[in-house]
Amino acid sequence: MTDIPYDKPRVVRFRLPLGFLSDLLHGAMHLVDLVVVPVQRRLGTQRMAYFFVLPNLLIFAVFILLPMLLNFYYAFTGGSALYPQDRPFVGTDNFEALFNCQNVFSPNPTTCQEDIFWRAVLNTGTFVVFQVGGMVLFALVTALALNRKIRWRGFFRSVFFYPVLLSPVVVALIWKWILQRDGLLNALLIAFGSDRIQFLLDPNWARFWVIFVSIWAQMGFYTLILLAGLQSIPAELYESAQIDGASSWNRFRYVTLPLLMPTLLVVVVLSLIRAVQVFDQAFALTGGGPGTATTYVVQYIYNTGFTSTSRQAGLAAAASVVLAGVLMLLTVTQLRLGRRAEVEET
Amino acid sequence: MKQHRLLILLVVLLTVLTVTLVAAQDAVELRITWYNDGNEGEVLRELLDRFEADNPGITVVLDDIGYADPNVYHSTIQAQVEAGDPPDLARVNNVALFIGDYLDLRPLVKDATYYETSFSEAVLNSLRAGENDTGIYGFPLQFTITAPFINRTLFEQAGIEVPSDTRDDVTWDEWAEAAKQVADATGTPFAIAYEPRGHRFWGFVISEGGSWFDEEGNFKVDSPGFRTAAEKLIGWNQNGLSDATIWANLPDGPSLARDQFTNGQVVFLYSGSFAVGGLANAIGDTFDWSAVPNPSGPGGSTGSPGGSLLVAFAGTKHPEEVARLMDFLTQEEVLAEFSQRSSFLPGHLGLAEKGLDYEANADVLKVLSAEIPKIHEQAYRLQYSEYAFTYNRPIDNRLSQVIVGDLTLDDAIIAIQQDVDEAIKNAQAG
Numbered sequence: 081m082t083d084i085p086y087d088k089p090r091v092v093r094f095r096l097p098l099g100f101l102s103d104l105l106h107g108a109m110h111l112v113d114l115v116v117v118p119v120q121r122r123l124g125t126q127r128m129a130y131f132f133v134l135p136n137l138l139i140f141a142v143f144i145l146l147p148m149l150l151n152f153y154y155a156f157t158g159g160s161a162l163y164p165q166d167r168p169f170v171g172t173d174n175f176e177a178l179f180n181c182q183n184v185f186s187p188n189p190t191t192c193q194e195d196i197f198w199r200a201v202l203n204t205g206t207f208v209v210f211q212v213g214g215m216v217l218f219a220l221v222t223a224l225a226l227n228r229k230i231r232w233r234g235f236f237r238s239v240f241f242y243p244v245l246l247s248p249v250v251v252a253l254i255w256k257w258i259l260q261r262d263g264l265l266n267a268l269l270i271a272f273g274s275d276r277i278q279f280l281l282d283p284n285w286a287r288f289w290v291i292f293v294s295i296w297a298q299m300g301f302y303t304l305i306l307l308a309g310l311q312s313i314p315a316e317l318y319e320s321a322q323i324d325g326a327s328s329w330n331r332f333r334y335v336t337l338p339l340l341m342p343t344l345l346v347v348v349v350l351s352l353i354r355a356v357q358v359f360d361q362a363f364a365l366t367g368g369g370p371g372t373a374t375t376y377v378v379q380y381i382y383n384t385g386f387t388s389t390s391r392q393a394g395l396a397a398a399a400s401v402v403l404a405g406v407l408m409l410l411t412v413t414q415l416r417l418g419r420r421a422e423v424e425e426t
Numbered sequence: 427m428k429q430h431r432l433l434i435l436l437v438v439l440l441t442v443l444t445v446t447l448v449a450a451q452d453a454v455e456l457r458i459t460w461y462n463d464g465n466e467g468e469v470l471r472e473l474l475d476r477f478e479a480d481n482p483g484i485t486v487v488l489d490d491i492g493y494a495d496p497n498v499y500h501s502t503i504q505a506q507v508e509a510g511d512p513p514d515l516a517r518v519n520n521v522a523l524f525i526g527d528y529l530d531l532r533p534l535v536k537d538a539t540y541y542e543t544s545f546s547e548a549v550l551n552s553l554r555a556g557e558n559d560t561g562i563y564g565f566p567l568q569f570t571i572t573a574p575f576i577n578r579t580l581f582e583q584a585g586i587e588v589p590s591d592t593r594d595d596v597t598w599d600e601w602a603e604a605a606k607q608v609a610d611a612t613g614t615p616f617a618i619a620y621e622p623r624g625h626r627f628w629g630f631v632i633s634e635g636g637s638w639f640d641e642e643g644n645f646k647v648d649s650p651g652f653r654t655a656a657e658k659l660i661g662w663n664q665n666g667l668s669d670a671t672i673w674a675n676l677p678d679g680p681s682l683a684r685d686q687f688t689n690g691q692v693v694f695l696y697s698g699s700f701a702v703g704g705l706a707n708a709i710g711d712t713f714d715w716s717a718v719p720n721p722s723g724p725g726g727s728t729g730s731p732g733g734s735l736l737v738a739f740a741g742t743k744h745p746e747e748v749a750r751l752m753d754f755l756t757q758e759e760v761l762a763e764f765s766q767r768s769s770f771l772p773g774h775l776g777l778a779e780k781g782l783d784y785e786a787n788a789d790v791l792k793v794l795s796a797e798i799p800k801i802h803e804q805a806y807r808l809q810y811s812e813y814a815f816t817y818n819r820p821i822d823n824r825l826s827q828v829i830v831g832d833l834t835l836d837d838a839i840i841a842i843q844q845d846v847d848e849a850i851k852n853a854q855a856g
Contacts, residue, residue: 159855162508168855188833189841199832261671281671283830370674371830387497388819392852 148404154397167394174398197399199372200380203287207362207376208355211291215351216344219299223306224336237307241300251297252364256280259289259365280366283373290362290374297361298354302347309343310336342418349414356406377403454747456486458736459503459516461493464703466567466768473764477754484747489513495677496520496815512739514748517567519734521552522812528553528563529738534749538562541756544774552810553737564737565756566773568765571797572626572698572729573720574601575705575790577614579713580693584611590718598630598658598721605694606667616692617667620659622679624821625809626696628730630655632802635724638817639804645817645850647842651725656825656835663829673829676822684708687715698729699794703769706787717793720800728802731809733773771795813850820845 120128150164155174157167181192185202189195226237243251258264259279266276279285313336321331359378362368368375368383375383377399385396460467467490474486493499500520506512507527518524532538541562542550553563581588581604589596589604605617620626628638636651663670669686672679680697687695688708697705702717709715720727736755738748754760758776765772769787771794772778778798784791808817824838824845833841 158852160853162505170855188837189844190837193844195841261669278671281674281830283832367675367677369676369826369830370670371827371832373830373832386501387495388849391497391501392849 151397151400154393155401156394157397158392158394160391160393162393170394174394175402177395178398178402194395196372196375196383197377197380200375200377203372203374204356204358204376206287207291207294207358208352211294211355211358212348212351214291215295215299215302215355216348218295219302219306219347220344222299222303223310224332226303226307227310237304240303243297244300246297248297248361249364251293252361255289255293256365281370283370286366286370286373290358290365293365294355294358294361298351302351305347306340306343309340313339345417346414349410349417353407353410353414356403356410454484454744456484456514456742456744456747456751458486458488459506459513460488460490461499461517462490463493463700464707464768466703466764466770469764469767473755473760477751480754481747481750484750486751497819507739507741510741512741514742514744515564515736515738515751517734518737519732520815521564521735521737522814524737524739525553525555525812527740528561529740529742529745529748530561530563531738531749531752532560532562534745535562536753541565544756544758544776546773546775548806548810549733549735549773553735564735565752566733567736568700568733568768568770569773569778569798570698570700570732570734570771571794571801572629572696572732573794573797574718575687575695575697575701575715576605576718577687577690577693577713577715579715580608580612580614580690582714584608586611588718594719595722595727596719597723598633598655601694601721602658602662602667608693609667612693614691614693616669616686618662618694618696619668619672619683619686619692620662620696621683621698622673622676622822622826624818624825625730625732626698627655627659627821627825628805628808628817629720629728629802630659630696632728632804633721633723633725634658637804638808645813645843645846647821647846648839651723652839653835654723656828656838659825660829660835670829673822673826676826679822688712698732699771699791700732702787702790702794706769706790715790717790719793720797726800726802728800728805729797730805731798731801735773771798813846813853816846816849816853820849 116131119131123131153164154167156169156171157164158170158173159167161167177193178197181187181194181198183191184198187195187198187202192198222240226233226240230236256263260266261276261278261281263279265279270276277285279289317335317339318331321335326334357378358376359382362374362376363379363382366374368379381396381399381403384399385391385393460470467488471488474488478485491499491502496519500518500523503513503516503518504523507524512527531541535541545565549566550562554561576588578588584607586604586608589600602618608614609617631638631649631652634651634654636649636655638645638647638649640646662668663673669682669692672683672686675682683692683695684697684701684705685708686692687697688705690713699717705715720729736752738745738752742748755764756774758774761772761774762777762782764770765774765777766782766784769784769791771791772782778795781795782791808814811817820842824833824841827833827841828835828838
């Protein structure tokens, strides 16, 4: 056996320093052991779970639980000071101010102490009804279409999901450029000989576009959930129904809809919770206007607590507590419906 | 040999590190919370560079946190102040918010009398806690006044004379009519853009004969002058003379109004001296524009005063360095350069009297300077009241609702009064 002479390769190849990384990892694990082993000896294996969730619990306590408790306390205080100890206790004054309204369906300064709050409540109610209704309907229709064996199915699934990936503010700015007085849509209308429409100036148009843009931006997410629900329906059921001579509508009515109902309930409740919290996208699109036509409850809270002249944090906190109550009610409903669906399935 | 070299390198590195650490301990960093209307931040930065060169060991950082909403801007500073970690200095205009938290510069500055003689007593008083407080807490960086601007090129194209070129007492109605004629003749979309802020509306009401205070000195919105001014503003928006979008979308309204003017889409803009730098940059040589005197009425002709102040906070860890910086910035020649290059009306009384040789926009600033002596006493009272900001936002919020049809003017007047009373009550609660 003779050595075969060869030229050294000129290309220097980059090699991952796996050995070094492994040593580093090993060293790091030793460091972790230094802390974890004595703790485990002291607590025992069973209680180590608490040790591992402790960091997350701390973050939750500091950034979520504590602000929630503070907010609750603020709701019973007045003044414009920031620190709780500097704020005078006012009992239920803030809640009384919010609910001091003779006609909540036609709020104005002569009949309601906080007329903007009630306008915001009405706007939010209208938004929730139309946005959730429209969202579920369009998401269902889209999911049904994308569940069929159509050409470019993967492409269409991506297209409908893409807006979900965009930041709400980016979505709002894009649509603002389209809808403003000299925007794309008006340019098209004028090009086709129509009159310009002030989409963001007319209250009804503004409300419509806030709902439309919100549906456009979020629909992909709910479509995906419904699509997963549709694909979990066994194909045999459709085959049996077809053999029994069921029409397309009957197959949808008696096979798809009942079996999709648990998923639909989840979609409805999730979108309801999200709709009640509407703020960022609508605020960036219309600023709450024209007037107060698209001012929703969260914007009322933001304006009252942060941008109003006297920063009425107590009033804002009280409105937050009311909103939290509504959200809690919706969450409990979702949990109950979810449990009922589980019982029915079993 | 190799070990020897390594040892030398290590010693050098340790020495450099030690020197750096010692130097870092001696260095003082002052932070100024800031916002920009135009190019004033750049100008100030150059002045600060000079200060730093003359004062080795002091560095000054300008923290530009934007001014999209005045309340949000001031809330950011307020949170820092109440947390006990304020900036060393800040540019503010809602000065009442921080009374009691300012650093008294009187014992720290070289010559406190210079401050008292160089700056308006009303402005210095606006930072003080009461009649017995004689502290010096800051100084006015600029003086502002609200006023109209017109697109002269459009007037020329329409062949219509600018009313204020031949006489001073042009009424609001005459301006509206002239702007409408120009817009019609030139195919300009809008005649008037009025920035949607209550502060811009104070002068309009006074010029229409309105009064903002009752006999006991309390804020009172309802007056014939308020109704006249409001009806005119609402009418312009409803009759298409103005783009109602400006008042319908309050957060973006002022920038939208200025954008329309700089894009040649409106003939007459009601804004103020604070906008000059931004307008000049955006317009460039596109068309000729100028400031014109505030329109007049039965109550005379007045704009609303304003301005921003540079204040020092008591929570600073470097009061002496802060005072040294204040002494530098308040020098007449420094303020003159700052105002000239930023197109600002000076808050320094001596400079205001002498007049400045502005590098740019000299004609515009000359007209605006001439508006200052005409400012009505009530406009000063509103601006330098501790509730100045309270008198501002409820007006534009509620007028906006009237313009889009949410409220009647009667309801809006009730609402503004309620909002202001409630806000004052809340502020007095602590």
